[in-house]
Amino acid sequence: MKIGFTGTMSVGKTTLVKALKDLPQFKDYIFATERSAYLSSLGIPLNYETTIEGQTIFLAERVNELMGPNLITDRTILDVIAFTNRAQKISIMDKDAFADYASRFIKQYDYIFYISPKGMSIEDNGVRETDSNYRTEIDEEIQKLILKYNPNYYNLCGSTKER
Numbered sequence: 001m002k003i004g005f006t007g008t009m010s011v012g013k014t015t016l017v018k019a020l021k022d023l024p025q026f027k028d029y030i031f032a033t034e035r036s037a038y039l040s041s042l043g044i045p046l047n048y049e050t051t052i053e054g055q056t057i058f059l060a061e062r063v064n065e066l067m068g069p070n071l072i073t074d075r076t077i078l079d080v081i082a083f084t085n086r087a088q089k090i091s092i093m094d095k096d097a098f099a100d101y102a103s104r105f106i107k108q109y110d111y112i113f114y115i116s117p118k119g120m121s122i123e124d125n126g127v128r129e130t131d132s133n134y135r136t137e138i139d140e141e142i143q144k145l146i147l148k149y150n151p152n153y154y155n156l157c158g159s160t161k162e163r
Contacts, residue, residue, distance in 0.1 A: 001029075002066060002108060004076035006146075006153075007115035008139035009129060010122040013074035016115070016156075016163055020072055032065045032073040047129040048087065052094050055084040059102050066108045076112055077105045078149070082141035086134070103149055112153040114146060115163075 005013040014033045020026050039046070044054045058080045065073050081099045084090060090098075106112075117139050122130050129135070146153055156163045 001110045002071045004071075004073050004078075004109045004112045005115060005156075006076045006078045006112055006142055008082075008117050008135050008142065010135070011115040011117045011120050012163075013115055017072055017074040019161075026070075026072060029070040029072050030065075030068050032061075032071065032075070034074055035061065045089075047083070048134065049089060050083060050087045052084075052090050052098065055080060055087065055090070055098060058083070059098075063105055066105060076109060077102050078112065078142055078145045078151070081145055082138050085141050086137050106149050106151050109151060112146075112151045113156045113163075114142065114153055115156050118157070 005016060007013055017031055017033055020029075021031050039054070039057065044057060045051055046054070058075075059077070062073070062075060062077050062080055065071055081102050084098050084102075085095050087095070117135060122128075122132060122135060124130050
């Protein structure tokens with residue numbers, strides 16, 4: 001079973017994945033959480049400043065995760081496409097070609113859980129973008145991609161325990 005959480009930054013995806021590690025029904029799962037701080041330390045631009053090369057690395061990480069047997073991840077291919085589509089340094093032609101290629105992997109998730117940013121404040125972890133307008137842009141982009149690619153998804157809301 002491959003389970004992915006999608007949503008804009010600072011909605012609790014990583015927190016939720018870490019909480020699921022403690023549940024016995026997921027003892028045989030691999031848990032993947034974001035590596036943005038590590039990638040940023042390598043000089044890979046993030047957020048507005050990302051490049052097609054940087055997004056290709058993010059895509060490769062997500063595809064690599066999908067190659068394992070049981071997965072719970074705090075990022076999906078949808079997230080990668082959304083950030084690519086909102087990047088300032090990537091041409092429209094490259095965005096379209098990237099999305100066309102990356103979207104081939106979306107159906108490999110058995111379940112995708114979308115987490116809305118409503119009622120969630122942005123936490124500054126030193127790496128993520130804290131611009132609320134950008135956060136909204138990414139959220140809207142993810143919602144458009146969900147409609148476009150129609151994965152097997154569910155909306156989640158509430159506290160980590162409720163989710």
